[in-house]
Amino acid sequence: MASGELASPALSDALVILGSAGIVIPVFTRFRITPVIGFILIGVLVGPFGLGKLVFDYPWLAHVTITDPEALDPFAEFGIILLLFTIGLELSFNRLWQMRRLVFGLGALELLVIGLSLAIFLSMMGQYWVGALALGFALAFSSTAIVLPISGTNSPVGRAALSMLLFEDIMIVPIIFILGAMAPYAQAEGWGGLVDTLWQGALVIAGLLVVGRFALPRLFGQAARTKSPELFLAASLLVVIGASLATAVVGLSPIVGALIAGLLIAETEYHGEVEGIMEPFKGLALGIFLITVGMSIDLTSIWANLGPIVLAVVGVLVFKSLVTFLLLRLMGARRSTAAETGLLMASPSETTLIVLAAASSALLIQPGTAQFWQIVTAIGLTVTPVLARAGRFVARRIEPVAQLDEADAATPRVIVVGAGRVGRLIADMLAAHDQPYVAIDSDTDMIESAKRKGYRAVFGDAARGHALENLGIDHSPAVILTMDEPVLAQRLTAKLRKSHPDLPIIARARDAIHAAELYRAGASTAVPETLEASLQLSEAALVDLGVAMGPVIASIHEKRDELRAQIQEMGALERRPKLKTSTAST
Numbered sequence: 133m134a135s136g137e138l139a140s141p142a143l144s145d146a147l148v149i150l151g152s153a154g155i156v157i158p159v160f161t162r163f164r165i166t167p168v169i170g171f172i173l174i175g176v177l178v179g180p181f182g183l184g185k186l187v188f189d190y191p192w193l194a195h196v197t198i199t200d201p202e203a204l205d206p207f208a209e210f211g212i213i214l215l216l217f218t219i220g221l222e223l224s225f226n227r228l229w230q231m232r233r234l235v236f237g238l239g240a241l242e243l244l245v246i247g248l249s250l251a252i253f254l255s256m257m258g259q260y261w262v263g264a265l266a267l268g269f270a271l272a273f274s275s276t277a278i279v280l281p282i283s284g285t286n287s288p289v290g291r292a293a294l295s296m297l298l299f300e301d302i303m304i305v306p307i308i309f310i311l312g313a314m315a316p317y318a319q320a321e322g323w324g325g326l327v328d329t330l331w332q333g334a335l336v337i338a339g340l341l342v343v344g345r346f347a348l349p350r351l352f353g354q355a356a357r358t359k360s361p362e363l364f365l366a367a368s369l370l371v372v373i374g375a376s377l378a379t380a381v382v383g384l385s386p387i388v389g390a391l392i393a394g395l396l397i398a399e400t401e402y403h404g405e406v407e408g409i410m411e412p413f414k415g416l417a418l419g420i421f422l423i424t425v426g427m428s429i430d431l432t433s434i435w436a437n438l439g440p441i442v443l444a445v446v447g448v449l450v451f452k453s454l455v456t457f458l459l460l461r462l463m464g465a466r467r468s469t470a471a472e473t474g475l476l477m478a479s480p481s482e483t484t485l486i487v488l489a490a491a492s493s494a495l496l497i498q499p500g501t502a503q504f505w506q507i508v509t510a511i512g513l514t515v516t517p518v519l520a521r522a523g524r525f526v527a528r529r530i531e532p533v534a535q536l537d538e539a540d541a542a543t544p545r546v547i548v549v550g551a552g553r554v555g556r557l558i559a560d561m562l563a564a565h566d567q568p569y570v571a572i573d574s575d576t577d578m579i580e581s582a583k584r585k586g587y588r589a590v591f592g593d594a595a596r597g598h599a600l601e602n603l604g605i606d607h608s609p610a611v612i613l614t615m616d617e618p619v620l621a622q623r624l625t626a627k628l629r630k631s632h633p634d635l636p637i638i639a640r641a642r643d644a645i646h647a648a649e650l651y652r653a654g655a656s657t658a659v660p661e662t663l664e665a666s667l668q669l670s671e672a673a674l675v676d677l678g679v680a681m682g683p684v685i686a687s688i689h690e691k692r693d694e695l696r697a698q699i700q701e702m703g704a705l706e707r708r709p710k711l712k713t714s715t716a717s718t
Contacts, residue, residue: 144195145203148178149420156419171419172514175426182431201427208424209386211417212277212482214410216301216387217372220394221407221619231295238292238463239299242477246455247272250448259501266491267505269307271448273300273481275513276387277421282520283476287574287593288469289523292460293477301387304483332382337392340375344396352402361409368406371397404622404649421482422513428485429510437504444508449519453478468527475523479512544607545569549594549624550614551582554640558612559587570603595624610636613655618646622653629654647699663695 156170175198176182184197198204251268255261276297283290348371355367372393379389397403434441453474460470485506492502545568548555555571562569573579574593582589592599605611611628613621621639628637639655641647647658667688674684 145198145200148174148196148198149204149416149423152178152419152423167419169514169517171422172426172429172510175423176429176431177426178423179427179429181427181429181433198423198427201424204420204424204427207417208421211419211421213372213376213386213390214413214417215277215280217390217394218407218410220391220396221398221403231291231298234292234295234463235298238459239296241459242296242456243269243272243300243303245459246452249455250451259497263491263497263501266487266496267501270484270487270491271480271505271509272452273483273487274452274477275479275481275483275516276301277418277482278479278513278516279476281418282517283473288465289473289476292465292469292473296456296477300481300483301391304486307487328383333379333388336378336382337388340378340389340392341396344371344375344393345399348396349400349402352397352400352406356402356405364405365409368410372410398619401645401649403619404653425482425510425513428506429514430507433503434507434511437507441504441507441511444504445511445515448480448508449478449512449515453519467530471530472523472527475519475526476516478519479516480509482513484509544609545604547572547600547603547605547608547611548614549573549611551575551578551587551589552614552616554614554616555612556582556585556587558614572599572603595620595627600628605632605635608635610638613637613639615640616642618642618649622646622649625650625653625655644695644699651700657696658699660699663692667692 152171152174156167156174160167160170178184178197180198180201182197183193187193187197247265247269249268250271251261251265254264254267259267274293274297279293279297280290283293351367351371352364355364372390375389375393376386377389379392380386397406455474456477457470457474460473461467465473488497488502488505488509491497492499546562548558548562548569548571551571551573555573559569559571569588571582571587571589572592572594573582573589574591579589579591590603592602594600600611605628613624615621618641621641625637625639628635636656637654638657638659639647639650641650641658641660643660643662647660647663650658670691671684671688674687675681
């Protein structure tokens with residue numbers, strides 16, 4: 133009996149978490165509302181400031197409330213680690229290098245301008261300057277855990293948000309160490325610890341890059357050969373936890389290690405399988421984090437200090453959104469992109485809570501001040517999805533982009549995903565043969581340029597939401613994927629094939645290996661750029677050498693069919709074995 137009593141709090145906490153996930157996600161998805169709000173509201177309801185306050189009077193409530201909020205902190209941190217890991221899977225080192233101007237330009241400007249401006253304002257309001265500096269930079273952070281799942285990483289808004297959030301994540305450790313250096317009697321130890329962390333962190337990151345580059349393909353290759361999903365899951369968890377611990381040991385944030393682990397696996401052929409197998413864990417752990425945010429909201433305290441809290445929340449949101457908007461405009465972003473990103477990045481972050489705790493423990497701010505801004509942060513996190521919707525609305529009002537009306541959407545037409553160079557060429561050929569089409573792209577600049585040149589193009593993110601359904605994909609004769617994003621093309625192909633088994637999907641591929649991956653994901657036809665370039669060069673060379681056009685074209689078609697058959701066979705048989713979904717034999 134005693135053991136049962138000891139186990140009951142953990143079991144009741146698990147019941148609350150799993151039950152809330154089972155209720156929140158389907159209900160909010162049905163109404164097309166992000167589950168973020170639902171999880172936070174659940175935290176408010178079942179936390180120590182909600183029903184948890186009534187457990188003493190009604191003991192049965194202990195089974196439907198969180199009895200030990202601090203026990204959930206490790207799971208919440210693990211959720212953020214898994215989120216950064218999956219973000220790394222969607223990126224690549226080449227893409228990060230291409231984003232360096234945004235990360236170290238826009239990201240640095242955003243953090244420094246907002247942090248210093250808020251610090252100056254708070255100092256003028258009477259806060260001692262070191263405390264004002266700590267509060268200013270704490271509030272300058274934005275939520276990676278909430279913003280990126282909303283924005284994605286491929287749209288203009290997503291790329292801008294990702295660049296700023298990446299720089300913020302890099303700066304977490306230096307800021308916390310600088311706060312420690314400012315603490316009374318800790319100056320020398322703080323600066324010395326910062327230097328040690330920087331050089332040790334650099335060594336650990338270099339070691340992860342070298343070891344991961346050679347070890348990960350072999351590790352996942354062996355796991356895949358066993359055809360055991362359990363072993364593949366264990367290998368994935370081993371990599372992300374090991375990399376996070378390696379960076380945490382030397383004082384860096386564990387999310388740095390998780391991001392590097394994701395980037396390394398993204399360079400292997402197993403990234404799709406790893407992403408799929410980790411997705412449920414990430415969603416559940418992220419839900420736990422959001423519940424802990426909700427549990428920190430004390431409605432009684434909010435009501436008692438309603439005026440100052442509302443003023444602080446509105447002031448932070450408005451100021452951060454305006455500064456981000458202006459910085460993006462200075463960097464050349466469109467008004468719609470700058471406005472949507474500014475509102476999306478306006479809220480404080482889960483990192484704000486960490487910096488506030490560090491500043492409070494360093495005696496830079498009073499406990500009451502820290503508690504006040506913790507409430508402001510929790511409210512800001514709660515309204516982030518609302519700000520995201522407001523940002524999309526404002527962006528459409530600033531620069532409206534025409535969408536298909538109902539009559540157009542009901543007309544069967546080819547859907548071309550991507551309105552860039554390749555997409556427009558395909559649209560030209562479709563129009564030349566009287567084939568109705570519509571192009572869709574998440575880049576407003578690309579859409580406006582295409583529309584000015586007479587193309588039928590609409591704004592939308594084909595990988596998210598119901599954009600393709602709104603274009604009439606249910607009766608579309610074909611979908612053509614033209615984006616130069618291998619991971620996104622693969623994921624979208626698999627999604628379309630699952631929801632539309634008979635839909636012809638023609639996809640652009642970088643090379644034969646990528647084409648084989650697309651065939652495996654369900655593409656009807658995958659066209660490698662390298663293959664087509666080689667065939668066109670061969671055709672031009674043979675014609676210039678005097679070979680008759682007819683035999684040349686016939687041989688080119690024959691070679692194309694031969695190579696396409698080989699690539700399809702690669703997609704069916706080679707590269708990585710499919711994992712069994714069950715160990716039972718039939």
